[in-house]
Amino acid sequence: MRAAFRGEPEGSACRVRRASLNALGQSLVIVPASCRIALPAVAPRFAATPMAQERFDAPSGDAIRAESPFGRVADPAWEEKTG
Known part of the structure:
Protein backbone atom coordinates (compact mmCIF):
# COMPACT_ATOMS: atom_id res chain seq x y z
CA MET A 1 0.00 0.00 0.00
CA PRO A 44 -0.21 -6.02 -2.83
CA ARG A 45 2.55 -3.71 -3.94
CA PHE A 46 3.38 -5.67 -7.08
CA ALA A 47 1.52 -8.13 -9.27
CA ALA A 48 3.17 -10.73 -11.47
CA THR A 49 2.55 -9.07 -14.81
CA PRO A 50 4.77 -8.83 -17.88
CA MET A 51 5.20 -5.11 -17.19
CA ALA A 52 6.72 -5.77 -13.75
CA GLN A 53 8.71 -8.91 -14.63
CA GLU A 54 11.93 -6.97 -15.26
CA ARG A 55 11.88 -5.77 -11.63
CA PHE A 56 11.39 -9.31 -10.31
CA ASP A 57 14.30 -10.61 -12.39
CA ALA A 58 16.63 -7.82 -11.17
CA PRO A 59 18.84 -8.24 -8.09
CA SER A 60 16.20 -6.33 -6.09
CA GLY A 61 13.54 -8.95 -6.94
CA ASP A 62 14.12 -10.90 -3.74
CA ALA A 63 13.70 -7.73 -1.68
CA ILE A 64 10.41 -6.97 -3.46
CA ARG A 65 9.09 -10.46 -2.68
CA ALA A 66 10.32 -10.18 0.93
CA GLU A 67 8.03 -7.17 1.51
CA SER A 68 5.08 -9.58 1.58
CA PRO A 69 4.46 -11.88 4.53
CA PHE A 70 3.87 -14.59 1.92
CA GLY A 71 7.27 -13.99 0.30
CA ARG A 72 5.76 -13.46 -3.15
CA VAL A 73 3.96 -10.93 -5.32
CA ALA A 74 0.29 -10.99 -6.25
CA ASP A 75 -0.71 -13.37 -9.03
CA PRO A 76 -3.42 -11.87 -11.26
CA ALA A 77 -4.28 -15.36 -12.57
CA TRP A 78 -4.87 -16.78 -9.07
CA GLU A 79 -8.63 -17.09 -9.50
CA GLU A 80 -8.18 -18.99 -12.75
CA LYS A 81 -5.81 -21.42 -11.07
CA THR A 82 -7.95 -22.00 -8.00
CA GLY A 83 -11.47 -21.56 -9.37
Missing part, protein backbone atom coordinates in the same frame (compact mmCIF):
# COMPACT_ATOMS: atom_id res chain seq x y z
CA ARG A 2 3.07 2.18 -0.01
CA ALA A 3 2.10 3.48 -3.44
CA ALA A 4 -1.03 5.09 -2.00
CA PHE A 5 1.01 7.35 0.27
CA ARG A 6 4.21 8.21 -1.62
CA GLY A 7 4.65 10.62 -4.44
CA GLU A 8 6.91 9.06 -7.05
CA PRO A 9 7.45 10.01 -10.70
CA GLU A 10 6.31 6.69 -12.18
CA GLY A 11 2.82 5.22 -12.12
CA SER A 12 0.71 8.16 -10.99
CA ALA A 13 -2.52 6.49 -12.20
CA CYS A 14 -1.71 3.41 -10.12
CA ARG A 15 -1.06 5.56 -7.07
CA VAL A 16 -4.37 7.37 -7.43
CA ARG A 17 -6.19 4.05 -7.73
CA ARG A 18 -4.48 2.61 -4.68
CA ALA A 19 -5.15 5.71 -2.59
CA SER A 20 -8.84 5.65 -3.50
CA LEU A 21 -9.13 1.94 -2.66
CA ASN A 22 -7.40 2.54 0.65
CA ALA A 23 -9.85 5.34 1.50
CA LEU A 24 -12.80 3.16 0.46
CA GLY A 25 -11.58 0.31 2.65
CA GLN A 26 -11.18 2.60 5.64
CA SER A 27 -14.68 3.98 5.12
CA LEU A 28 -16.34 0.58 4.68
CA VAL A 29 -14.93 -0.75 7.93
CA ILE A 30 -16.68 1.79 10.19
CA VAL A 31 -20.19 0.28 10.35
CA PRO A 32 -19.16 -3.40 10.66
CA ALA A 33 -16.61 -2.47 13.33
CA SER A 34 -19.44 -1.30 15.58
CA CYS A 35 -20.74 -4.89 15.40
CA ARG A 36 -17.26 -6.29 16.10
CA ILE A 37 -16.84 -7.47 12.50
CA ALA A 38 -13.41 -7.10 10.94
CA LEU A 39 -12.95 -6.46 7.23
CA PRO A 40 -9.34 -7.20 6.35
CA ALA A 41 -7.96 -5.86 3.09
CA VAL A 42 -5.01 -7.01 1.04
CA ALA A 43 -3.22 -4.48 -1.12
